[in-house]
Amino acid sequence: MLFTWFMLAGLIFLFAPQSLTNKFQFAFARIFHFPLSISRNICLAARTQMSLTDVVSRREYNQLQNHLANIVEQRDQEHKKFEKISGLRSRFLMEDAILVEADVITILAGPKSEMIINRGEKDGLKKGQFVLGDNGIVGILSDVWPTQARVKLVTNTTSKIEVKIAEVGRIMEGCGNNSAKVKFFPAEKKNKIGDYVYACKKPGFLDTPMIVGRTAKIEPDDKNPLSLDIIVEPACDLENLSNVAVMIMNPQE
Numbered sequence: 001m002l003f004t005w006f007m008l009a010g011l012i013f014l015f016a017p018q019s020l021t022n023k024f025q026f027a028f029a030r031i032f033h034f035p036l037s038i039s040r041n042i043c044l045a046a047r048t049q050m051s052l053t054d055v056v057s058r059r060e061y062n063q064l065q066n067h068l069a070n071i072v073e074q075r076d077q078e079h080k081k082f083e084k085i086s087g088l089r090s091r092f093l094m095e096d097a098i099l100v101e102a103d104v105i106t107i108l109a110g111p112k113s114e115m116i117i118n119r120g121e122k123d124g125l126k127k128g129q130f131v132l133g134d135n136g137i138v139g140i141l142s143d144v145w146p147t148q149a150r151v152k153l154v155t156n157t158t159s160k161i162e163v164k165i166a167e168v169g170r171i172m173e174g175c176g177n178n179s180a181k182v183k184f185f186p187a188e189k190k191n192k193i194g195d196y197v198y199a200c201k202k203p204g205f206l207d208t209p210m211i212v213g214r215t216a217k218i219e220p221d222d223k224n225p226l227s228l229d230i231i232v233e234p235a236c237d238l239e240n241l242s243n244v245a246v247m248i249m250n251p252q253e
Contacts, residue, residue: 059134059237066135066235069196069211077208097207099132099245100124105148109239111176113153115139117244120147124248130199130206132245136235137199137212141246149246153238154180154212162200163212165230166191169200172212172232178239179216182230191215197232204249211235
C-alpha cells in the first residue's frame with residue numbers, strides 16, 4: 001500500500017506544472033542550505049590542507065633538485081680521489097670556501113643579462129668569483145666596487161663558462177634569451193633532455209663542479225653531423241631572484 005502511495009506521489013510531481021515543482025525545489029534548498037554549506041566547507045578545508053602539506057613551491061623544488069645534484073657530484077669527486085689516494089686523507093670539498101649573501105638591487109634580461117648586488121670589495125668580493133642562486137651557479141662577478149658588484153649571468157651573450165655534460169668538457173656560451181648553448185658536443189655520447197650541466201672546477205674560484213643548468217633541447221649541428229648543439233636552461237629562475245650568494249675561496253688569503 002505504501003509503495004502505491006509513493007508511486008502516485010511520483011506521478012503527481014512528474015505531471016505537475018514546472019512553476020509548482022520549482023517552488024518545492026527552492027524550498028528544499030532553503031531548508032537544507034545550512035547543513036549542505038557546512039559539509040562543503042569541510043571538504044574544501046580538507047582539500048586545502050592536503051594540498052598545503054603535500055605540495056611544495058616550484059622554487060623550493062628546484063633548490064632541492066640542485067642541492068641533490070651538487071651532493072651527487074661531490075660524492076663522485078670524492079670517490080675518484082679515494083681511488084687515487086686510498087688510505088690518505090683529503091680535504092672536504094669546499095671546506096675552504098665561504099658564501100657571502102647579497103640582495104639583488106637590479107636585474108636585466110635579454111642579451112645583456114646581468115644583475116647588480118649590494119656587496120662589494122669591502123665584503124671580500126673580487127672579479128671572477130662564482131655567484132650562486134637556489135644552490136646553482138647563476139653567473140660570475142664581472143665588476144666589483146666598494147659596496148656593490150655586477151654579476152654577468154650565464155645567459156649573457158658574452159658569458160663563456162667551461163662546463164661538463166656526461167663527463168664531456170665543453171664551453172657553454174650565453175644566448176641572451178634565458179638560455180645558453182654548448183656547441184660541438186659529440187653525437188656518440190649519451191645525452192638526454194633534463195641531464196645536469198656542471199660548471200667545471202676553476203683553481204682559486206671553484207674547487208668542485210657545481211650545477212649550472214639542465215639540458216633543455218638537443219639539436220643537430222648543420223655543419224658537422226658528428227656534433228650536437230645543446231640548449232641549456234639555467235638551474236633556477238634568474239629573472240625572479242631576490243638574493244644570491246657569492247663564493248669566496250680561501251678567504252684567509
